[in-house]
Amino acid sequence: MRLRGTACAAAGLLLAVAMGCTGGAEDAAPETSPTPARATSERATGERATGERASGDESPRTAPSPTPADPVSLQALMQRAHTGSGLRLGEVLDRTSAYTRHAVTYEANGLTISGIMNIPEGEGPFPAVVLAHGHIDPDVYFSGQGMPREQDRLARSGYVVLHTDYRNHARSDKDPDNDVNLRLGYTEDVIGAALALRDSGRPEIDGDRIGLFGRSMGGGVVYNTLVVAPGLFDAAVAYAPVSARPEENIDHFQRPNGDPVVTEIEERHGTPEENPGFWRGVTPLGHVDRVTEPLLIQHGSADDTCPPEWSREAVAAFEKAGKDVELRTVPREGHTFGPEWASSMDVTEAFLARHLR
Numbered sequence: 001m002r003l004r005g006t007a008c009a010a011a012g013l014l015l016a017v018a019m020g021c022t023g024g025a026e027d028a029a030p031e032t033s034p035t036p037a038r039a040t041s042e043r044a045t046g047e048r049a050t051g052e053r054a055s056g057d058e059s060p061r062t063a064p065s066p067t068p069a070d071p072v073s074l075q076a077l078m079q080r081a082h083t084g085s086g087l088r089l090g091e092v093l094d095r096t097s098a099y100t101r102h103a104v105t106y107e108a109n110g111l112t113i114s115g116i117m118n119i120p121e122g123e124g125p126f127p128a129v130v131l132a133h134g135h136i137d138p139d140v141y142f143s144g145q146g147m148p149r150e151q152d153r154l155a156r157s158g159y160v161v162l163h164t165d166y167r168n169h170a171r172s173d174k175d176p177d178n179d180v181n182l183r184l185g186y187t188e189d190v191i192g193a194a195l196a197l198r199d200s201g202r203p204e205i206d207g208d209r210i211g212l213f214g215r216s217m218g219g220g221v222v223y224n225t226l227v228v229a230p231g232l233f234d235a236a237v238a239y240a241p242v243s244a245r246p247e248e249n250i251d252h253f254q255r256p257n258g259d260p261v262v263t264e265i266e267e268r269h270g271t272p273e274e275n276p277g278f279w280r281g282v283t284p285l286g287h288v289d290r291v292t293e294p295l296l297i298q299h300g301s302a303d304d305t306c307p308p309e310w311s312r313e314a315v316a317a318f319e320k321a322g323k324d325v326e327l328r329t330v331p332r333e334g335h336t337f338g339p340e341w342a343s344s345m346d347v348t349e350a351f352l353a354r355h356l357r
Contacts, residue, residue, distance in 0.1 A: 072181045072269065073281035077228045078290075082188065084108050084195025087202070089117065093144075097121070099155035103143065104162070105171070108192020114171035115164045115193070116144035118155035119204050127209035127356040128160040130193045130233075132186070132225075134216030135253075136169075143170035147215060153345055154213075159352070160205050164193045180264045182246050182282055183217075187224040190214075194232050209356045212293075213348070215239040216306060216335070219297070220249070223314065226295065227287040235355035237296045237348050240303055240335050243310040244285050244317075247272050285317045294324040296351045298344050300333030326351075 069075035090103040093116065104117045120126050133146020144151065144163050154161050166186045167175040178185040190212065198207035212233045214222040219241020226236055243249050254262050272279045280286055295318065299311040311327055318325035328347060333340050 070278060070281055072184065073278070074184075074224060074228055074284060074287055075281055077184065077187060077224075078287075080109075080188075082109060082191045082195065082229065084192030084197075085199045087196040087200040101151075101155075106193060106196035108196070109188050111167055111173040111175065111189075111192075112171075113164055113167060113173070113189050113192060114143055114169075115162060116151070117163070118151055118161040120155055120158050120160065122158070124160075124204040125206035126158055126160045126204060127206050127211070127352075128162060128197050129154050129211040129213050129352065129356075130190060130197070131161060131163040132190050132212065132214035132218030132221040133163065133166075134214075134218050138168045141165070141169045146218070147213075149341065150213060150215075150345070154349075157349055159211075159356075160197075162193055162197060164189050179261045180268055182265070184224070184282070186217075186221045187228055190221055190225050191229050191232060194229075209234055211352050211356050212236040213239075214241070217242055219306075220244065222295075223284040226291045226293055227284045230290045230292040233293050235294050235296075235352060237298070237351065238311075239298050239337065239344075240300060240306050241297065241311060241314070242306050244314045245279075245283050247279055248310070285314065288317050288321045288323060291318065291321070291323050294326075294351075294355060296326050296328070296348065298328045298330060298337075298347070300330045300335065300337060300340075302332050303335045305335035 069079060084106060086105070086107040088105050090105065092100060093103055094101040099118045099120045102117045102119065103114070105112050105114050107113070131147045131150060136145060143165050147163060151161050151163055165172050166189050167173060168178055172189075175185050194210050194212070197205055197210055200207070210233050212222055212225060213236070214220075215238070219238035220243070222236050222238045222241065223244050225232070243252070250262055250265070253259075266274075269275060269278050297311050297315060299306070299308045301308060308329060315325055315327040328344075330337070330340050330344055333344075337344055
């Protein structure tokens, strides 16, 4: 896999979720990463070697400790040692002439996450695609509900498909703080899915060829994953993604509906006006320089759920950083993609084939 060594390192060191933020792209300046200990040590050694120390000061200089990242931030996820393992195939849910559909679980950072997996018929190993679904109320969500069309089509095209349910969904473990912490846990669940695929040892799965595909809220999870774990995936696709700015998603989706979680979020983290540093720390736009994977975004021009302007802003940030990104605006399509869904998937499959085949 391209940059596999980088991926291992990034994942080893290492949501937004999809909830958003207002303001111009220039407001999302990259957070300063803590100075590596080795670099700090070399600087201190250099100062001592050149004698740049005040007369009479016999104590060696000690570099200041880096300020720890806010635990609810993309920077904290970058610094976390992520784990993903224990992929287990459970009940066979369906058999077709093209693939077998299984209930699955895997471990991600200490939580058990459920999902479904479609395994193509024939001789593997097959490249894999992790699917990150959009928002569905966990109270009514059932396993594998989010992207059924994509699950079927990609499996028929010879991909192992792992559709993650995320924490708090279906049979996955609970994380009571996930919503108030801007659902960043979903990013951990997707990272864990890729690591579990690679760790599985199953002959059907090629752990060196893994793509990521998210829609709506899952598109926001795609953005987060690319900046938190660069190199973990070989390519990524987002359909009709939410804003890359969590407060913008809150204002668009949650505040108008009187969602009580908004009050909890602002009591714990402050508003963008009260605590702008926190809100800069949860947008991936300030970290796109870290991204290594090619990204394809498809967005309907008539989408009144997630405005196309959100994708244009994200693409502008990726392009400014010199990243491999393509935005395809689909005329007259709405949020869920109808008449043009099949042709849009032709484009998606051609993109995945270039990077995973």
